[in-house]
Each structure stands twice: as structure tokens, then as C-alpha cells.
Amino acid sequence: MFEDYAQLQSHVLCAQDFEVLAQTKIDDALFAYLSGGSGQEHSLKRNLDAFNEMTLTPNSLENVADGNSHWHYQEQRFSAPIILAPVAHQTLLHADGERACAQAAEALEQGMVLSTLSGYSLEDVADAANGWKAFQLYAQPRQQDSFDLIHRAHQAGYQAVVITVDAPVQQVSLQARHLGFKLPPEKPINLRPYDDLPTPKIKPDESYIFQGIMAQALNWKTLQNLMDYSRQLGLKVWVKGVLDPKQAQKLQTMGADALIVSNHGGRALDSAISSLEALPTIRQSVGPEMTLLLDSGIRSGQDIFKALASGADAVLVGRLQAYALGVAGALGVAHLLKLLTEELQLTMALCGCSNLQDIRMINLGDNNDV
């Protein structure tokens, strides 16, 4: 699509341009799968509205000549508070799939979370790049298999496990299904070592959802086991998919190292509140020290500023990552991270913020109902 980086740069002027280009480049059904949300897409829309309606007050007379957008997490320093979100099946988008994303993240000094449902094995992706990486875990029906995945991630050098708790049921968007989109039929590569559980027998009076899917779903008890196992290996444990302040406090008590405030990009519970709406209350409930990340709705570097101003330490970027990968592979993702960082830094400069801590201290004023 683009012959060199100069050409890419001249076409992709802001992060959202990747979405426009992706619509042209990516197959319609696949694009519908990527861009769509669950149900009637209420949450998908709400995610964007929440960011778009939030206002800022400029203050560009502060001296920010020694500014930076560094995010420090444990010993790691990221050039900006941006993590590539776990996006499944990336080889559908580009032959280099998750390896490309890992390389882009390393090059830009950002982090990456690899999906359980990756196109390349977690070991292959670890081999592709040396940057900070976490492994996203969908709890497996057999706890032992989850343990094994965690163990493999640890062996391969991942530094954290990100346990997703909001999507026991994964729904492909209605539009994608109407367009005939189907997920790849073969078993995801990371899961091939594990035998399938026999499909649960649903009795006539039982429910496919309660006695079927949910009988194998992650619950509080299993989650505690997975967290304990991960921490014994020295892995950090992040929990992804939190919107409820009480749930956040419980996860904090259970020992989570970070929480990801997310509605799964509008792909899990339709009508879920947006992450940005949920964030301030959750920050209040867990206190100022707990690491909080925001996922769902980030479409620009300014959105990252808004997330931090609302209480986040960093953000995850899903759809934009997928679009950039589909449009231009590793180079696309790298350019995306560069644009997001610049957009964030520009907003910081115009708001008089020298560093991420300054963002947390700004007064949002009365114009934000969020």
C-alpha cells in the first residue's frame, strides 16, 4: 500500500487516519469484525462519546522545556503510557501478525500484551522482540491448562499476566456475522497442546448459557488460584475488564498489581458504561497508588491525556493497533505509536504539563460531566 515510510507519513497524519485507510485495505467482513461491537453497539458508541465530550483548559505559558511523557512501571520505563492491547488473530490482518506488533512496541519503547488467541505462539512472539511484554490469559476450562499457559509465558520471558474477566462469552458483531465473517476454524496455536474438554451435556431443562458456557467460565475462586500461581512465579498480575468500583476493591485486596478499566472495546456486555465514565469512581475506590489502566475508546493521543486526567496511569490501544497493522505491518504500528505519543505530548505542552504526574494534578473544571 505504501512504498516507504515517507509515503506512509504523508498519508497518515493522525492516529485515526489508520481507521479510514483500514476500511479500504481490509476485507469488509473482517473490518466489520474488528470495528464492531456486541449487541446494538451502545457501549461502542458510548466509549467514543465520553472522550469527545470531555473538555480541557489550555495553559501553555508554563515552562515545559524539560518535559517528557515517560511512564515508569516497576523497573520499566516506557516512552509514553501506551500499551498495545491484546488483539486476537492478528495474522488475519498481516502475515507478521503479533511479531510485527512486538517489534514496533520494542522500537518505540512501549509495552505489549499478547492475546491467548494470537496467530503466532507466545514463544514465537517472545523470540521476535525483547521489549516489555505481558501475556493475556483467557482462563481455560481446565485450571491445569491455565497454569501451563502462565508457566510458558513466564519461561518465555513475559513479565506480567493479564487475566481477562469480562468476556466469558465472545460475541462477533452482528454486522460481521451478517457479512459471513467466521473466526478461523482451527484451534488457536497457543492452545493446541491442551485436549478439548468434552462439550458439557446440557439437559433439556438447562440453559446453554448458564449450564454450558458459564459452567466453564472464570469465577472468583479460580481467579484467585490463577493470581496466586502467577505471583509465585514472580509475574505481575493485571486484571482486565473492571468497571465496578466494588469489584475493583475486591481485586485489589486479592493482590492484583494493576487493574484495566475496560468494557472490552464495546465487545462484551452491550450497554456497559464506558471506561472513561467508570474511571474516576474506580480511582477513588482504590486510592491514588494502585496502578490503573484504561482500555476502550482511545482514538488519539489527546484521548490518552483525558484518560490520565481522569485517573489512569496508562492506556491500552486495541482497534487502532489492528488498523495500523492491517494497513502497514510493523511500520504501521510503529508510526501509530509515534503519532499517539506526539499527540499526547502536544496536549501536555498546551495544558502546561511537564510529565504524567502533572496531568493527574490538573483541575478538570466544571464543564465535564463525566
Added chain:
Amino acid sequence: MFEDYAQLQSHVLCAQDFEVLAQTKIDDALFAYLSGGSGQEHSLKRNLDAFNEMTLTPNSLENVADGNSHWHYQEQRFSAPIILAPVAHQTLLHADGERACAQAAEALEQGMVLSTLSGYSLEDVADAANGWKAFQLYAQPRQQDSFDLIHRAHQAGYQAVVITVDAPVQQVSLQARHLGFKLPPEKPINLRPYDDLPTPKIKPDESYIFQGIMAQALNWKTLQNLMDYSRQLGLKVWVKGVLDPKQAQKLQTMGADALIVSNHGGRALDSAISSLEALPTIRQSVGPEMTLLLDSGIRSGQDIFKALASGADAVLVGRLQAYALGVAGALGVAHLLKLLTEELQLTMALCGCSNLQDIRMINLGDNNDV
């Protein structure tokens, strides 16, 4: 339209798909009659907006493996809190008309309310299926005729009478009238045994509406008579079309067994508030024990969840039923009930609710102005 159930299933992925298909299959004027509302359709739009704007907070770590969506009403157990609403003239939509709906309801262990203005006689519909059924009564100008209808319903095995109080005047939507839609000219089959009352003579200074239509309309006194008569026969009495909390309390005092909070699907008083908006205040006014159903605005199983979270025990489904019947007869209605139940159960699972009582207990949070 569809050769078998597999084909139907592959095209109708959610309850709302029936509306899209119905627009193709059903004659334009008839579709305008079904889909339209009274006046400028303010209430019709408001019904949908109220559901669409309501948000939920997910909580999918609770163990719901023993969950179910059963609704218990008296000795009856329904597989989900869904009742087919009384929809008139169903033989315009499908040759099997109300018989098809009754069979679908029975097959899915749901209830059904038969309209006074049904295409098949109340006795024929009773013969078609054995499930729980109620008879909807439009009070007749002669009270004796109303009594006879109630008596016949009792004889035929109906278990409740549903007295509609919000539609003394029935208005076909303006669009349908502009498209030339006319209700069937012949007298509705259930009413053929009864002589027409002579048209009231309106004097020059009188009003067609007040001295004409409303002179024959149901009022508090007649309603009490109909309720008393029904209860003497052992029938449950439900009152349909309540939006006013004070009216709700009065009906409770008069002995109603259940109230249906409804604006008649936006087909009675235009500008009436939506049922979902009215529900919480009505629940407060009648207390936690009174059976309340919500009608008007349900377009998905998630909407059912929202109705229950707002104070309803169960819901009625009108337009969706008509669309499904028009698209695929009994099979369509059965598929609709299956989809609604699954959508409801999925929302329950993602919100950590094992049963309907759990829904009533969830905290709606501050994001809902409803």
C-alpha cells in the same frame, strides 16, 4: 421465505433482525400499521430511547453455573419472564395467526395473551395449544357482552383476563392511513355473537369524542364490575395500560392481580412517557410484592433485563411477535422467544445474576437518569 429452521437461524441472529426481514416480507401499508405509532410518534421514539440510554455494570466473576431465567407466576413456571402481548388481527400476518403464536409460546414454555380482536376465535386458539394463556378484553359497550367474553375465556381454559384501559380510541398510524391501510371491514370473530349497539346520536352541539366514543368507554365503575366478575370465576385480573403511580395504587386497591405498565407501544396517547421511565415510580407506589409487567419498547433480551432491573417482574412483547409471525409463522415466533431468552440469559451471566431476583437487587448506579 426460509426453507427450514437452519436457514432461519442463519439469517435471524438477534430479535431485531425480524424487524428488518418483516419490512421486506410484509406489505408496506400493513407494516406501517404494525410499526407506526399514534400522532407524531413521540412516544414510539421515546420507548426505544429510554432502553437505549440505560447503562449496566458488568460483573461476570460471580458463579452462575446453576443459573436460570425462570419466572414463577402463581403455580406457573415460565422459562423466561416473557409473555406474548395481545396483538390484534394476526391472520393478516400469517394464515395460522394466533394459533401459531399460542403453539410457539407453549413450545418455549412462555405465556400468551390473546387479543379481543384476534383473527381466530378465543376457543379456536385455546384448542391449538395447552400453554398458559390469558384473554385480553376490550370492554364492550354493553357490559353483558363483556361478561360473556370473560365467561367464554374461562370456559375455554384461559387463566387470566387482561383488561386494557389505555385505548378507548384506537388510532391507525398516519403513515399507514396515507398508504391506504384499512382494518378488516368484517366484525372481529370473537365479537360476532353480540349485536352492535346503535351508533350514539351526537347532537350538533356535542362532541364526537366526548359524547360519542367516550360515552361507551370503560370507566372506573365498569372496570370494577368486570374485575369482580372475573375474580368470581377464579380468573386472575391483570390491568394493562398504566403509567400513573396514583392510578396504579387505586387499581391495586381494587384488587388487580397484576399491572401492565404500558403506553400501548406508542399507539395510544402520543407524548405519553415511556413505560421504562414510568416503571420505577410505579414500583415504589405499589410496593415490592405486586406483580408488574412492562410492555412497550422491548426489542432485545437485554431490554428485558433492563425492565426487570427497573422494577418489572416480566415483560410483554408485541411488535417483535408480529414481525416474527409475519416472517416465519410459529417457527418464527418460537425462534424469537429462544433468541430473547438467550439474550436475557447472556446479560444475566455478564452481570453476575443467577436468577431474576438477582436482577432486581443490582445497583443501577448513577449513570441512569431513568
Added chain:
Amino acid sequence: MFEDYAQLQSHVLCAQDFEVLAQTKIDDALFAYLSGGSGQEHSLKRNLDAFNEMTLTPNSLENVADGNSHWHYQEQRFSAPIILAPVAHQTLLHADGERACAQAAEALEQGMVLSTLSGYSLEDVADAANGWKAFQLYAQPRQQDSFDLIHRAHQAGYQAVVITVDAPVQQVSLQARHLGFKLPPEKPINLRPYDDLPTPKIKPDESYIFQGIMAQALNWKTLQNLMDYSRQLGLKVWVKGVLDPKQAQKLQTMGADALIVSNHGGRALDSAISSLEALPTIRQSVGPEMTLLLDSGIRSGQDIFKALASGADAVLVGRLQAYALGVAGALGVAHLLKLLTEELQLTMALCGCSNLQDIRMINLGDNNDV
């Protein structure tokens, strides 16, 4: 356009249908003049939004068999609280112009206000029909000419003078001007007896608006003179164009018999609040006994109900009248009045109101921010 009343009735099912038909029948530039508002048409839009967003709570179990929609003003009984608003230049719309409107109003037992800028002289219109009529006065630059107009109206049998106070400057809508619409060049017939005042000389440092137009505009002092003169003749004095509660109180003190809450149909000050928004506060400021009429925004009989529920005694209908006149002359206006009355009575019946007093007593509830 229509061969007989039956054909008209079958095409015009609600008051707003006249607007749709008028767009076809009336010349584009003239339609733009009628339908448009001043400036950017903020108030025009706001007028409609205010009505559309107001909700009602049905209550159709009350016995309204003895109901009516009569409005009593002084000794006059109107069949409904509807007055034809003063609309200028009606002969542009139909050869019968204001005479047609006067005849329609008389036939339906409604009132009419004749514009100073009528196409037929005030004497001609008085001859055309015997119903209740008021004469709308635009104060003339010479007070004596205003006195003469009032005197002539009294002689011709008009029962009230309606003094317009909100439109010292009349602005033809931008769209109409862009379409080349021009008001008739000849002097309006009612004003032909009076010599033109010499155009005021505007000095270089003066303003065309302040020292030109406004130097000849109505002010408090002249208004008092006009009111006193009218009352000496035994005429009732209505003041049209009030939105400010303090102004309303002052006018009440000065002896106005009725106030018309109006933003001139969005044709005077753009960005003026809507009449429906202003009404409740004005009602509070003048007390329950003062006669208040609402003008601007009425598009249906249900809107009339909403105006009365918000504190009005009656309403004026301008644009709808013009459309009906343009579409079908006197028959059109008569049909319009019939439809509005039926729409009002229907809303009354569904809300349990037997008469206009009942409307004033209903509880609007909490869903109306207006």
C-alpha cells in the same frame, strides 16, 4: 386541488398534513416566507422542540362522557380555545384571503385576529362573517393614525384590539430573500387612508436602526395611550409578544385584558426562548386569573393541550392557518379547526380531562424539564 370536502378529508388526516401539502401547492419563495424564521432560525426550531419534548401521563378511566372543549372569554363561548392568529397578506395565499379565514372561524365557533397588514380591509372582513373578531394593531408612526385604526375596528364590530409589541423590525427569512421573495410593493389596504411619514433623516453618525426604525417604534408611553383609547371605546386590549415575566406584570398593571405569550413564530428576535418555555413563569407572575394565550409552535391539537397544561387559556394558530388557507381556502381552514379540536379533545379524553379547567389541574410530573 381537492374536488370536494370528502377528498380533502381523505388527504388531510392531521393538522400537520396541511404543511406537507402547502409545500407542493404554494410557490417556493412564498412558502419560504411563511415557513421561515428570523436570523438563523434558532427560535423557530426551539418552538417545536419545546412541544415535542413535553410528555403527558394518560388517565383514560375517568368518566368524560359529559366533556367539552369550550372556552369562555367574557360573554363569548368558543367551541375550543383556538384563535386564528393575525397573519399578514393572506391574499397572496388565496383570493378569498382573510374573508375565508373569518368565515371558517365563524363556522367552527372560533375566534379570529385580523392583521393590520391584511389583504382585505378590516371593514370588508367584518362584513364577511359575524363571529368573534379582534383587530391586530401595528402601532403607526403617527399616534393619530393608530387611534383611527382602532376607531375603525370598533365601528366595524371588532371586539378587541391586539397590540403587537415584539416586532418593531420585521425580517423576511434569509431563505425567502435568497429566493427573491418580496412583500407586495403597494401600501397595505388598511393603511391607505394615512399619509406616509417622511423617512427620518439619519445623520452620518446615527444608526439606521436606533434613530431610524426605533424612533418610530412603539414604546411604553404610546402603548399606554393606545390601550387607554381602546378601552374608552369599550374594546378589550390584548398585548401580543410577551416572554418576560416582569414585562407581563407591568402590562397587567397597565390594564391589559389578556397577554399573548409569543416569540412571533420565531420571526422576531432570533434566539428568543420559546413561548412554551416562557409560559409557566409568566403564569406564576400574573396569577391564575389573568387571561394568557400562547402563540408560536402549535402544530397539533395535542400541542394545544400542552399549552393549556403549561398555563395558557387558549392558543393562536398562525402558520397552520396560512397553509390550510393556501391549500383549500375557507374549507381548508375550517377543516384545520375541526382537526385541531378533535386532536385536542382526544388528548383530553385520554388524559381524563372533561373540560379546560381539568387540563390546568393536571400534574405534569417530573419528566418535563420545560
Added chain:
Amino acid sequence: MFEDYAQLQSHVLCAQDFEVLAQTKIDDALFAYLSGGSGQEHSLKRNLDAFNEMTLTPNSLENVADGNSHWHYQEQRFSAPIILAPVAHQTLLHADGERACAQAAEALEQGMVLSTLSGYSLEDVADAANGWKAFQLYAQPRQQDSFDLIHRAHQAGYQAVVITVDAPVQQVSLQARHLGFKLPPEKPINLRPYDDLPTPKIKPDESYIFQGIMAQALNWKTLQNLMDYSRQLGLKVWVKGVLDPKQAQKLQTMGADALIVSNHGGRALDSAISSLEALPTIRQSVGPEMTLLLDSGIRSGQDIFKALASGADAVLVGRLQAYALGVAGALGVAHLLKLLTEELQLTMALCGCSNLQDIRMINLGDNNDV
């Protein structure tokens, strides 16, 4: 485009008509540059919404025959409180560029602010017209160069310096960049006497924004120096680009003679609140005496009234000026100023305001959430 003033007058009926005509006359990419905003254009939209949603209450019975719209600033009397905003690169729009604007402003007794980035030199523009003029200063990397610009402005007869503080980074709108718009490559004429600073060397670990652009940006200290220097020369000092009440107070303390509440027409920090939203709080923070101007969002004379009613003393007009210049040169700008003045005076007359002080005294009522 227009052969004479009569033709111009007959096509341009209101200030906003210039925008419509400009779209036809001006090259697409240039129009996108003029009309666009930064980022996703949230602030651009918000600027207009704030004005459009504000309501007014008419009161046209006051005697305003001795009214005027004069604005007095120091010894200067302007015919209306309208200043031509500093718009860069005006020779792209018309060969006469800023000279045309200066002549129009003088002819209509209005003021003008010349941009640092003007197409004609500040001396040339001063020669072109004798009216009140201020020079807008973008602080130069070398403070001495800023001093020299201020000194030259003083020598040339400018009466104030307007220091812009909100746009250390200038972003051409995304749409304009996609259409290939590029700013003129040659150095702006006013800056040609000054050597370019060597581009700052950005180390690998540094940021193009913080260590590059912002290292040369205006800050509090430099601002104080520029203000002091200007005041020593006897120039008034206005600061442009204030939205934060605390910043406003600090600038007042530092000796600013006037503040321009502005979000740079939605061209600086995207998501910045609108000027109209910010204005009332800033007025409160600086007290009633401080001169406050509003910039950003003015599209009509009524908007000027709204700005004054919200606390401004006068307004700046940017985009409208550019459109008028592009459409019809000096004549266009003069007609624009005439239209704006008449629209303002008309609103004043309809609201009963004889002068600008009256506008500040009106009661905005409860309908304005702004």
C-alpha cells in the same frame, strides 16, 4: 465576483452568507485551512454550539431612539465593539490582503489587529489606513527580535501589542493537509530582518515537542519581559488566548491592559472549552473593570450581543473577516462590518438595550446553561 456594491448587498444578506460564498470562490485546500480546526475539531464545533444554544428574552418596548453601539476603549471610540482579529497570510485570499482589512476597519470606525504573519509588512499596513490598529505578536525565539517587532509596531503607529499565548504549536487542519494545503514556503515578511535560530538539536531520548518546539516557546518570564518593554514604549498590552480564570488573574496582576478570551478559533488545543463557556467565570475572576474581549465563534451580530451579555466588552472576528476578504476584498470586509453592526443593533433594539452597558445589565434568565 460582484460588479458593484449593490450586487454584493443583494447577495450577502447576513454575515454568514460570506462563508457560503467563500466556499465557492476560495480554493478547496485554502478553504479547508481557513475553516478547519485542530485535531478532531471538537472545539471548533463547541464554539458554535455555545452561541447557538444561548437564548435571549426580548423587550422591545423600551425607548431606544437615542441608542448607539459605540464602544469606548481609552480615547478611542469604535462604532461597534468589533475588532478584526489577527488572521495570518491574508494575501493568499486577496491581493490587497491586510491593507484591505485595515481600510475597511478605518472606514467603518472599527479596530484591527495585524498578525505577525501578515502578507504585507506591518509598516505597509500602517501606511494603508489611519484607524486604530494593534500588532499581534508571536514571541520570537530570540527575545531581542520580539523587542524589535514591538519597537517597529510602535514606530509605525500601532497602539497596542496583542501577545498570543495559546499557540506555541500551530496545526494546519487535518483536512487541509489531506487536500495538500501548505503554508507559503518563504519567510513571513515581518520576520525577514531576523536570522533564523539554528534548529535545536534533539537528542535520541528527547522529545521533538518538549525539547524542540516548547524550548523556544513563550513562557511566563518572557511574557513579563515583552509586556514591560511594550508598556515602556507606551503601548497597551493585550494578551490573547486565555480560558483559565486563574491564568486571567495572574495576567491582570502582571499588568495586562486587556485579555482576549479565546480558544484560537478551535485551532489550538482541541477539546478546549469554548470562549463563551469560559467567559462568565473569567469575568468574575477579574472583576467588572478589566477589559475583556471574546474571540472564537462569532458568526453574527447577535453572537456579539451574546458575548457582551456574558461579560465581554468587545469581540474579535477572524474567519468571517477572511471569508469577506476572499469574496470581495476591502468592500467585502466593510460590508461584513456593516452587517455585524446592524445585526448587533437590531438585537439590542429588540432586547431594549440603548448602549453596550445595558447589554451587560440584562438578566440572562434560567434558560442558559452556559
